[in-house]
Amino acid sequence: MKFNYDVIVVGAGHAGCEAACAAANLGSETLLITMDMNKIAQMSCNPAIGGIAKGQIVREIDALGGFTGIVTDQTAIQFRMLNRSKGPAMWSPRAQNDRAKFIETWRRIIENTEHLSIWQDTVNKLIIKEHTITGVITSMGVTFTARSVVITSGTFMNGLMHIGKTQLPGGRISEPASYGISEQLKEEGIIVGRMKTGTPVRIDGRSVDFNLLTEQTGENDFHKFSYLNFEPRKLKQQSCWITYTNEEVHKILKEGLPDSPLFNGQIKSIGPRYCPSIETKIVTFPDKTEHQLFLEPEGETTHEFYLNGFSSSLPLNVQLNALQKIPAFRNIQIYRPGYAIEYDYFDPTQLKHTLETKAINGLFFAGQVNGTTGYEEAAGQGLIAGINAHLKCHGNNEFILGRNEAYIGVLIDDLVTKGVDEPYRMFTSRAEYRILLRQDDADMRLTEKSFKIGLASKERYRQLIEKKEHRDRIINFSRNYSVKAQYINSQLEQMGTSPLKQGVKLIDLILRPQLTVKSVASIIPALQDQLEKIPNRQEEIIEAAEILMKYEGYIEREQMIADKISRLENIRIKDKFDYNSIKQISIEARQKLARINPDTIAQASRIPGISPSDINILLILLGR
Template identity: 55%
Template sequence: MFPKYDVIVVGAGHAGCEAAAAAANMGSKVLLVTMNMHTIAQMSCNPAMGGVAKGQIVREIDALGGQSGIISDKTMIQFRMLNRSKGPAMWSPRCQSDRMRFAEEWRLTLEQTPNVDFWQDTVRELIVKNGAVAGIKTSLGIEIQSKSVVLTNGTFLNGLIHIGEKNFGGGRVGEKSATGITEQLIELGFESGRMKTGTPPRIDGRSLDYTRMEEQPGDENPAKFSYTSTPKLEHQRSCWITYTNEEVHAALRTGFDKSPMFSGRIKGLGPRYCPSVEDKINRFADKDRHQIFVEPEGWNTVEIYVNGFSTSLPEDVQYKALRLIPGFENAKMFRPGYAIEYDYFPPTQLKLTLETHLIKNLFFAGQINGTTGYEEAACQGLIAGINAHQNTHELEPFVLKRSEAYIGVLVDDLVNKGTDEPYRMFTSRAEYRTLLRQDNADIRLTEKGYKLGLAAESRLQRVREKVANTELILKELKTIKAQPEEINEQLVQLGTATIREKQPLYQLLKRPDIEIDDIKNLKGSFAGFLNQFDEEALEQAMITVKYESYIEKEYLMVEKMNRLEDLEIIPNFDYDRVSALSFEGRQKLKSLRPGTLGQASRISGVSPSDVSVLMIYLGR
């Protein structure tokens, strides 16, 4: 019935979709197995993509040839560039998505990908032979062979849903949990744990009073995620902001004795940076209010996502508290919020390719690795899909360094440091964030995607044109000098100091109060030379000028770290014969088997002196 596949992807969430698309577009024969064909790429939590650091990840996925950016652009209802008031390393694209359209567009994309087959079923067991994965067994008793398997099970592994004192099995409300895989993996020697996440109630938008809330419109000139020619957003839907108050908090406290989180019925740790509303009012008792973001779920639906009100309290308590929020006095609930516990596998059991150490050609991606967020899941799926293809066809593994991408930071953090709480990406996690900006993801990664066979040649050509135009702008800015009599009056109008002698435009642009558009609009003998360039190249040139010293400093840091990254450790290195290593360092190195000295230096428990000792043993 089934052919032998190159790659089987288990689960069709954000990680599974990117894994299947990547492997198939690179030439592998792929089977995507999902419990429900109607929930492919379901946005289980808020209908949005991007955000701080997450937006950078979506752009990196796009630059490599992934699909999340394209699908986000096609289905967004609002776009905002966050942190515009800060430096460009902090600028982060974010969009509100049409939940139904997003899932539909992903499914249509996969259906139009020639090498992807689908099967609706539950995977109960892996077929493992001679220390390598050889396929899957489903709940229907069907065995399907493959050369590699990518597990992207999300919250479905022994998922348990909590609402007040009620709990029941499920991977998502209305969908059953998956059993069998965790138990088999533990028998094979894997270590597992439990994590928790949650979601807020969904509300009928027709029952809300928006006059009591603050409107949050999208950007006046909305940008995009993808570097391809996706459509520009012409019309947008607003979001709204309101706040909890002491009455809301008091109503929520009446249900604390029935809270599964406070009673200890929930064992797994939840996301630190996205706590439930009951956790917020308990931990931050001095705060008399908390922000609530009222987010529409699509162009045409009336369903509203209540961002900031994630909860697992009893449904009657949720309903009572919601109606005390300004604008929610007559709110009607579609369904209550809930918490969900699920199994995960500490990611220190993985290589940087996301292949497991214990079982060859078996890959983990997404929440099974202890992460939270669509973007974090999607980029892991992309890396796992790429490497499943590479393994299958005996090609070089694909690994991104910390200095090359936020995706590299995320994978490196997971594999070398592990996590015991849901891992979320932040700009603060990246030591080279001035280099890893959202605006230059295409310059950093498109050539890599092209060499893999993921990014089209047209993409690479576009990047080369952008780089050439940026270099030309920089050259002109250094060459063209403005005379005081030409521009001093204009500088006064801009609120910046005048000049006493002719000065290159490059130096003027270094001023914090002058933007590239100001240079573009200056009148003089040089006027108009910037009009021939597009916004992307102009922005790239401006950032290069204004942050030149910071960028150079980070390049020097990268060069220094790369010396350690280039020092490879042989796979079977005998750490026991290095008596000068600390006991903890030796144990961690034996367990995680780092591939380079740089990787070893980032393992929790490996000290700088351990690294120095290893450097000597490696002959350096």
């Protein structure tokens, strides 16, 4: 039994699992402490991964050498690529997962990761000496020491659940809350706040009339989350189902509002605006006569279903009575009602971009404790915190992703620069460089960076190089190969596109909106020969080449803008100013700059309340 480690990770949710694996795979002796080894990477809410912008984060995690994408692919019971009607910058993968197999797969990975140990217990005290973390003490009285500690305790710190007027202490239904860390960190000067989230009722599928629901099937093409995955999906694919609330449902919900913890003053913290409870929806949108609901399977073999869109903390009888007014649910049986949960979080502006706290050396925060919501946001933070916790131990440079490099970079920069006043959820609209941050090329953006620090494997890097070579060969061939009009005009007309008036380069055909690389290859044998030279991942590589060709102008323009902005990212100002003494800038700017102490001029410009004139003053003071 060991008691001394390089890195300790507290909490085995999505952030904790990625943090622990990253630190261990980089070579740090790592300990993952969890209350329940049977709930590792539990999907507390919806058993699904990905979605708008969230899917991009998971692709980035995989490109960096994380495991969320791998686990998702192995346990998916439905896969869809969202936003296909829009451009590739908006395409977002999403998978429905088998909840139990997701946990089982993550646990198998963790138990077979070298340098990684697990301890089942609760941490209720941190060992802090002279503003430096040196270890933790558990509820069993066990002391573990470490040079870096990552807190990823999700909704468990002082967690309190609400079902109507019933209040239950806990971090998740039937799981205890944790106490001690928040109180201790408050004494160390860390700002602690409260947030709220919620989850819907769980339904017994045997009581549902599926004939009254609209079926939503998945897709079965080549798209996946992991760049390493070439295998077909392992589990039986399941459908999701769509239904709607109605005016009878809304009447019952409105009558129950006096007993709603959200509206009677029982809950005082702020919930997620973009994933509101059903009672919040009927209050916010009083004129709407229906709201869409998704009935989603919890696994390959279970009868348990998740009712997406019906998050609630109303009393049990109100939830049941309302649901029974939906025709498909008239005979409904449930496994448990929806509930809300309040929990402690730490103001993320107290963090560096590495996710290390500014106040306590070697202490890192990741996941919902930073005021975010969502498995994907948590996992992305966990990966970066785990990498930097390892680098901190061994005296290496920090690992930070820019806003033009990854959605994970946007996420972390938003947190540490702007802070949160509600649970933070990632959207594509939060990123300035969406065309650069597509889900299809996360490996091109990030794998080499990860390989250089030793996290991405040699095999992953080899596959990246192979993919890039084949992709570029298709593009170069298309730029240089000439096509004569007389040989293909009849086929072009059959494909619904105009005939050629003269010879063109092959790429000019591919750029037509009616045509694709594959459709052009069907009439140009030389291109088909090029495609057949790709040994594996043929469809993925063809798609990558096609996107680069069709969107080249947009990509180059956005990269040019990103390069201009990056000049401000290179002007470092951390610890260069006594902001409170700069009278030329506003009082608000002085206070916010002093509190956040931004690393660069660019980060300073993103702080809410900092005006362009404030930035100009700083540039003048720097002699620029």
